[in-house]
Amino acid sequence: MFATSLGDDAFLRPLEPWRAEELLAHMERGREFIGRFIGLPDAVVDPASSRAFLQAYADKAAADTARIYGIWTDGTLVGGVLFRTMDLAMGIAEAGCWLEPAAAGKGLVTRAARVIIDWAVEERGIHRVEWRVAAANSASIAVARRLGMSKDGVLRGGYLHRGERYDVEVWSVLAPEWRANKNPTS
Template sequence: MFAKALGDGAELRPLEPWQAEEFLAHIDRGREFIGRYVGLPDIVHDLDSTRNWLQLYADRTAADTGRLHGIWLDGRLVGGVLLRVFDTSTGNCEAGCWVEPAAAGRGLATRAVRALIDWAVLVRGMHRVEWQVAPENTPSINIAKRLGMTREGVLRENSPYRGVRQNTEVWSVLAPEWRAAHSPG
């Protein structure tokens, strides 16, 4: 187990199945806010579904095909970041994040995603980090911009969400771009 300080009393730590109660309480605090653009509140609705979802990511971590980390602020779980896709054979991964309302607008998600991308690119050698976002999700688009990602285009009506087909913007950053922007000196 590890923890990475994010500043301002926040830290990034792996989320594991034994933390299901804490995770469900976090989702319950932010269910409506998080669910505006992220389907996680529809998946995690009781303790069993929460454990199952956390176990899915524990299995992905063990198989080296995904990662899940929580964002704790002053000891309270307030958000998360993940590598939903992590394909070492192609060097491609997809990052994502969410926070509950009390943590929004503090830069926590940006700092946490930056740490995750640093690890994926600088430690694991991933070549491409993708970010998929609803065009209406301005805070998430702003994270992509702050991280130096490039908007590649829009997948039109590719994603059914709560019974309505949604568009998805695709953003990405490539390893040489990330290294150039984040190298010392």
Template sequence: MYGVSLGDDGAELRPLETWHAEELLAHFDRGREHIGQFIGFGSRETDVDSTRALLKRFADKRTEDSGSLHGIWSDGKLIGGVLFRTFDAATGVCEVGCWLEPAGVGKGLITRAMHVLIDWAVLERGMHRVEWHAASGNTPSLNVARRLGMRRDGVLRGSHLHKGTRHDIEIWSLLAPEWHALRARTARDDH
């Protein structure tokens, strides 16, 4: 299957398919504690069948044009991923998300992968608004939103119950005109 290079370090973004179930489960097992600090993603996938079911749900979402799941590989090893949690072409609004095991932290992989997803959503699919939802305590996730040029729209106080604790959820967004302007500035700065 195809892959998109994420830079000179050999990292690559590829779709996660149902046949990746064993590899994804091994990744979840390596990073379960780290990934699960603020989100439940991957927490219910404890065997190959449940992991395959997750991948199948996202394959169905991709078929329905309502979401998709993408893995980040570094040196041939799955270490994280990004997703369209929701994707509504009719309204022009989508929500992106991410997860990463400790081996991938601090390398800019999520930011680079998100650039690929947002470019595709805005430039190819005509999405108007890209949302990012993250717990207020999840500083690395909020920093990615900032690096992507997103703006904080607000906070849903105490709206997310995770591991017995209520978390505030911050909603960040990026509008298509902002993304176009950011890309134009980056292109000017590169020359």
């Protein structure tokens, strides 16, 4: 199994079904914080739902339509990044993230997202990586900015979460922009 160092004793690795108990424990530690803007904690509530969630991503990975990775610090799962969708024929992928409160503010999501975006662009030929985020989620918007993404627009009332409608900002980076930002010329 592979693990990619994110520095500072942090690692990125695939989040597979056999890690369901770890994912559930992670959700228990950060359920309310993580669930402010995304539905992951509502989907992972017990061992069976945790395993089913990860199995669904394993099936999507096998079909080449999505990927999910965990972020570990000091051997503990503290967050993750994913491609919610990957359409290789169209060259478009939607990236996302989550993190428990103890790991926030350390740059882990930005570093992890850079790894998966670089893989998608350079290895898989993805042309456009999207980042969809609730307009109220300033931390995730800051990650999009740090990744060199541009704000494409707002989908007003585009996301229903826990009975409340949120505007959704759509951010993106295109492969030529990614490469130019990754390897700036002097």
